[in-house]
Amino acid sequence: MKINEGFELRKVCDENVIVAYGRKxxxxxxxxxxxxxxxxxWNAVAxxxxxxxxxxxxxxxxxxxxxxxxxxxxxxxxxxxxxHGLASD
Numbered sequence: 001m002k003i004n005e006g007f008e009l010r011k012v013c014d015e016n017v018i019v020a021y022g023r024k025x026x027x028x029x030x031x032x033x034x035x036x037x038x039x040x041x042w043n044a045v046a047x048x049x050x051x052x053x054x055x056x057x058x059x060x061x062x063x064x065x066x067x068x069x070x071x072x073x074x075x076x077x078x079x080x081x082x083x084h085g086l087a088s089d
Contacts, residue, residue, distance in 0.1 A: 001049065001050060001051070001078065001082075001087055001088060001089045002048070002049050002050070002087065002088065003042065003045065003046055003047070003081070003086060003087050004085060004086055004087060004088055005022070005024070006020055006021055006022040006024050007019070007020055007021075007086050008021065009034065009039055009042050009043060009046070015033050016033055016034040016035070016036070016038070016039035016042075017031065017032065017033050017034075018032040018033075018034065018086060030084060032084060032086070037059060037062070037063060038077055040058075040059075040062060041055050041058060041059065041074070041077070044058050045058075052071060052074050052075050052078055053071065055074040055077075055078070056070040056071040056073075056074045057070075059073070059074060
């Protein structure tokens with residue numbers, strides 16, 4: 001899967017916020033903020049293909065979390081990204 005074009009992660013008032021740009025996303029009116037670990041993963045894979053397993057592995061390397069919990073958390077996060085149109089297969 002991949003993060004869709006037209007979305008950027010920016011720091012706004014010490015908060016990680018997804019910003020939409022371009023004509024394709026002109027109707028995107030949601031404010032989506034990411035916690036520190038989600039922002040870390042976003043930055044790690046922005047602009048390239050990735051899998052949930054790859055994200056889970058990155059999470060395990062950066063934070064003290066077991067593989068099973070990391071994969072469950074990443075799967076839920078990616079489902080939310082897809083639901084909001086931020087990522088696709």
